[in-house]
Amino acid sequence: VQEAERLHGKLEQVPFLVTDNGSCFLARYFQKAIKDRFRHVRTRYRTPQQLGLLERFHQTLKREEVYWQLYEHPQDAREKLVAFRDRYNSIRPHWALAPAAGGDVLTPEDVYVKGRAITLPRWQGWAKAAKEKLDESMHQDAQLRQAA
Template identity: 80%
Template sequence: MIEAERESARLKPLLRVLGVAASSWYHRPAAEPKRPGPARKPLDEALKATVVDFATKNPWWGYKRLAIVLRRAGHLVSKKFVHAVFKAEGLMQKRRATKAELYQSAKLFELLPTRPNALWQADVTYIHIPGYGWWYAVTVIDYFSRYLLACHLTASYSAPEVSAAIELAIKEAERLHGPLERTPFLVTDNGSCFLARRFQSAIKDKFRHVRTRYRTPQQLGLLERFHQTLKREEVYWQLYDNPQDSREKLDAFRQRYNDVRPHWALEPADGGDALTPTDVYVKQASIKLPKWQGWAKGAKKKLDEAMQQDAELRRAA
């Protein structure tokens, strides 16, 4: 053992001088391939037909979920068996969009903003200040540019306080763009402050208010994701002395977020590094559509092609 290590120690410097990699020198030819094992047992044809029937009637489910459904229906099948059937029958193919999905995506694209001040989102998040309890940050963001229009810290999220945050957002937008030429959409959830009559009255002539479905925070996903950034890059780094200290630091964060921090969703149309919200909202820089929005844009063309193919098949029949 020791002699072998000494031999190796003397050999490596020599290989280095010769320019030969030690890994190549010590490489050994691969062992002989293993003998093939026993042939796989053929799949039970009756059970296989049952799996195919269920898969045909439920094309939106993968083999794992379908295995559970089959067992709940009284068929003794394993996940491995269903996977084997899927593989044998070519059911593992990539999912194709249905015409209904293409239609919904095409309609969705019509609602997506293509310029600043077309669609805003507003929401409330919690911030704890030591010695003062829970306070609330009412945030308003421009969907297209991701520009943070307002981050209003308040002791309550009543309708007047939320309305005050909206007014701050309007002032910021008008400071940079002048009076709003078109009435923006304002998307909120169904919080009591957004349902209150005082809030509805305050925004009546200024916005087209759209509320998300109940218990679906993902429909307000842009702001939900922004709140995660707010917490990770500001709130979780600070122990605020008092509400005024919190306001000052949140205002510094808003400036940093808008002016300095590159946003991955803001990819310049001509390529290059990611832009900041200020580049897009204030300087009107052109950006590429996010991939999922590009899918929605192309859905209209795909839908037209699918409908045309159906029409040709009907004429041929």
């Protein structure tokens, strides 16, 4: 939440937290911990591809950072992982983020912070449909809150 507010200013809506259906995410303790802080969205059962972007990030993190480092102590690991995240989001171009106007691929910061338009690859059509469904759901929630 702090990072989102740092990048975009005060959040207008409660952010959503997407998880799989692991027992830790279904537990009452977890639900109590996120209550009023996040809207919890769980992926459908037996659909690991719904967390594909996160899984892909973890694979990149391991291949480009973790396997190449010897961490001196836990704080050293935290600092190097923060540096990787910053590099991943603001320096490292992502081949799937092709600018709509053409040219070299962009970084996530270019797209999600600076608002540069991209052309979604064909294989990401499901992501567009999922975002539209989520936006519709959030719009309905906002209408219900206004009516209450």
